[in-house]
Amino acid sequence: MSEEYKWRYGFFLGCVIPNRYPMIEVSIRNVFDHLGAELLDLPGASCCPAPGVFRAFHIPTWLVIAARNISIAEELGVNPLTGCNGCYGTLRDAWYELEHEYELKKEVNKHLAKIGRNYKGNLEPKHVVQALYLDMGLDYLKDFIKLTFSDLKVAVHYGCHIVKPSDKRPWNGEYEDPRFLDEIVEITGAKSINYKDKYMCCGAGGAVRTAVKEVAADFTREKLVNMKDAGADIIVNCCPFCHLQLDLGQVEVNNIYGDIIGEPFHIPVIYITQLLGVAFGMDPNLLGLVKNHELQGVSPFISVDPFLKLVKEQLI
C-alpha cells in the first residue's frame, strides 16, 4: 500500500454505475481518494449478477459468477467494495453462503478451476457506505467537512439490500429503523427529514422494472409523494439502481401517473458521495454534478441544478 493511503479496496463497479450513472463512479473515486482510500480496479469483473433477476433465473449461475467476481479482488488481496445495493446483496449473500456451506464452495471452485480461478472467501465484500461509516467512522469524516449547509432538507433513501437480509449485513440486525446513512448526511449540516414509509423499496429491484415498468413506477410514485409531502429539497441515496428508479422513474411517474399526482415531480437525486464531496469543499466537477448539456437522452433525467444552486447559496 502506498504511504499516503490509509485504506485500500477493490472497486467493484457493477453495471448501472459505470454504464448509466458514471457521475456516481466519478464521485466515489474522487471522494475516496480525498479521504485517503485507494480504489483498485478489478479487471474483467462482470455483472455481480443482479440478485433479483439472474439469481431468480438460476441460483447456481448467480453463485458461480459472483464467486468469480470476488476472486478477482482476492487476487489483489483487497476487500471488494461496491457502491450498489444490488451488487452488495449479491457479493455479500454469495460470500455468506459460501462461508457457511463447504460443499457449495467445493462445487463452485470445481467450476472456477476450469477458467484457472479459485475462490477463497477470506475477504468480506463491503458497501461504500459501510466503508465510510464502519471503516472510517463519522469522526474521521467530520474532520474533512469544510462547509456546512444551513438549510437543506434531505429525503434519505436507503434502498433494501444495504440492510436486508439483516442476518447477512453488518448493522447488528437493524433493518426497521437504521440511522447510519442519516448520520452521514447530517454531518454536512443538512437535515434528514422524516417521511412516511421512509424505508420502503424504490420498486426497481427483483426484476420488477423489467417485468412491468408501471408497477415499479407506482412504488416510486408513492415514495415521491411522501418525500414531497415532507418538504424534501433533494433525495440522497446509496444505490445506483434506486438512483435510476428515483431519477428516470420521476419522468416515468410524471408520464404514467400524471393525472393523479397533480404537479410533476422534479426532485434532484444525489448520491451520498456527491453530497459529502461538496461539504468537503470539493469541486462539483469532480463529483459529477456538472452536466454536459450537449448530450441528449442521458442521465441525470431530473436536473440537479437546483441542488447546485443551494450549494452555491449556502456553501460558497
Next chain:
Amino acid sequence: MSENVEKYIKRKVYKSTSSRITQRFVDAGLEKIRACINCGTCTGSCPSGRRTAYRTRSALRRALTGDESVLQDIDIWLCSTCYYCYERCPRDIPVTDMIIKLRNIAVEEGYILDSHFALANNIFYATGHGVPANGEANKRWRDLRESYGLPPLPPTVHSYPEAVKECQELMKAVGFRDLMDNAAKIKEERAKKEEKDKERQI
C-alpha cells in the same frame, strides 16, 4: 427455532401435500416452508401487494399444496425482493428466498417473461453485463462517461474480451446455457400450441 418446530418441518411429507413442486422445494433445502402457519405477515408487509394482485402468502400456499399454476402466474415476478417478508416472518421462513427458488423452478418449466429472457440471453450471456455500454446503440452512454473524464468503457468485461469468454464458459458449465435453450424451446412449443388451439376455436 425450537426443537419441536425443527422436527415438525423436517417430518415426512404426507401424501396429500406431496407434489412435484413441494418435493422440489424440499430437494432445494427449503423444507422450512412447512412451518408456515398462513398468518399473512408476509403479505401485510409487502409493498408490491399494496398495488398488485401478488399475495406472498397465497403464492407460498399454492406451492406448498402443489398447485403448479403458481409457476405461470406473473405475480411471482412482481416481488421486488425487498426482504420485509423474510425479516418479519414469525416462523423464521426465509420467504424472499423461497420466492426466488419458486422463480427458478418456473424458469426450468419454461415460464419466463420475454423481457427477462431477452435480458438473460441476449444481454447478460452475450456481454457479461446486465446493463451494457458497448455496441452502437449505447454510444451516448460512452460519451457520457467521457464527459466526466472517464474512459469510454469501464475496466470490466467490456475492456477484457477474454473475461466475457470466461463468464460464458462458467455459465455453460453450470447449466445456464442449457437452461436458456430449454426455456426458449418450451416457449416456442407453447406458443405454437396456443396458436393451434386458437385456430381450433375459430
